[in-house]
Amino acid sequence: MTDFLEFSNISKSYPGVRALSGISFGVAKGRVHGLMGENGAGKSTLIKILSGDIRADEGEIRIDGVVQHFHSTRDAFAARVTVVHQELQLVPELSVAENLRLGHFPAKAGVISFRELVADVGSKLKEIGVDVDPRTKVAALSIGERQMIEIAKAVMLDARVIALDEPTSSLSSRESEILFTLIERLREQGKVILYISHRLDEVFRLCDGVTVLRDGKLAAHHASMEGVTRDQIVSEMVGREISDIWGWRGRDVGDVRLKVEGITGSRLPNPVGFEARKGEILGFFGLVGAGRSELMRLVYGADHRHAGSVAIDGKPVAPSDPRQSIRAGLVLCPEDRKFDGIVQGRSVSDNIAISARRHFSPLGILNLGKEAALADGFIRSLRIRTPSRKQDIVNLSGGNQQKVILARWLAETDVRVLIVDEPTRGIDVGAKSEIYELLYSLAESGLAIVVVSSELPEVMGISDRIAVMCGGSIAATFDRADFNERTILAAALPDRSAAEAIKKVS
DSSP states (O other), X not given: OOEEEEEEEEXXXXXXXXXXXXEEEXXXXXXXXXXXXXXXXSXXXXXXXXXXXXXOSEEEEEETTEEEOOSSHHHHHHTTEEEEOSSOOOOTTSBHHHHHTTTOOOEETTEEOHHHHHXXXXXXXXXXXXXXXXXXXXXXXXXXXXHHHHHHHXXXXXXXEEEEESTTTTOOHHHHHHHHHHHHHHHHTTOEXXXXXXXXXXXXXHOSEEEEEETTEEEEEESSOTTOOHHHHHHHHHSSOOSOSSOOOOOOOOSEEEEEEEEEETTEEEEEEEEEETTOEEEEEOOTTSSHHHHHHHHHTSSOEEEXXXXXXXXXXXXXXXXXXXXXXXXXEOSOXXXXXXXXXXXXXHHHHTXXXXXXXXXXXXXXXXXXXXXXXXXXXXXXXXXXXXXXXXXXXXXXXHHHHHHHHHTSSOOOEEEEESTTTTOOHHXXXXXXXXXXXXXXXXXXXXXXXXXXXXXXXXXXXXXXXXXXXXXXXXXXXXXOHHHHHHHHOSOHHHHHHHHHHO
């Protein structure tokens, strides 16, 4: 079978780091091909080269036998190549319809026909199974809905080659099934799909073959999935065996450290309360829209609290003021790293030191020496992959950006409660193990850890106790000895009849 998309000897270097070294492989027409590797393995760099966002130092890309010279993303679009990045490329203040037809509005005599625009986009969305009003502003959509719109944009461009970077990281199970159906349809149409994911179940379900990168080099290329095992892929990714990704271990749990009572807000009208203890990892699970992230933003003070209270070690925390929460020892690693976590356009060092500066720069005069030492220390201890502390954080992989956010809060002198919302979204299996180990160590030091995740295996794997949210309320809590996948999922379902059916099967 002739390869339709070919990478030949692709290499790329940045100051102090070799991002890609001689990558060569191909994908035939009408195939879904997985691209896997740890964060920092070179996947994003390769995809940026394919999209025309950056240029390779060496090598070439051929599509249907023709060498391509992409000097910009416009060139890639012209060749009908599109990439759906993990970090979404939508304009929040424009409508769904405007985003999907940006630069290609229907117009007569220079006047845009918004009625025609909305009707055209609405029919296309319905055709591919995306249930979103095209008139809605993107800013009003959930992260999962935005992800579906980004994918819809790629499909509507009628691309020959589509690269999907962690496409299900923000999707509900229903949205994921819509995506999988869409991918099957695109395969039948003869499209080439590059599927970048850390979720092995998805790769084995969807992909006809898989390529594994490690440290910028080609670790393995499987033209077919026949005979390939999950353990084999993991070993090829990390260069070592990982028998237990979770690595959970018991620890002493002390008195109540975080107490939340009757808390409400504009997006969480029902009063919610819970407790987290010293040394405990409390997991929060729920389906998309259950209110997990909204609850954590209220606890932290990022959103205005209408009622209720938050206390740490019995002392109340001022409502709706993240600065007071930080000073009280309550910190949050948010769900959306790009918009709420990292400070884009600033260095790794700046992102680590930004909160802790008040401890060693009380008069507003930056102590660059202490900041450098602080950043270098965390880069070493958390194994943050970066050429230097001066590197712009947007150039780091998602896993390393997450480590930088964690380092920022660890630089605080008296953190007592750490909330991490989707801590391993879009992060490879090796980096996940490192983050889990860090969370265990922090819990053993006496912190109360609250982990919010849409991945049930993750919540069950690392938590001491699980709170399940449904419809903006806590529907049930489970001690580790009582963890059962079907029972927990049943508690998360708003349809009680479906929940009871699941329980009967368990």
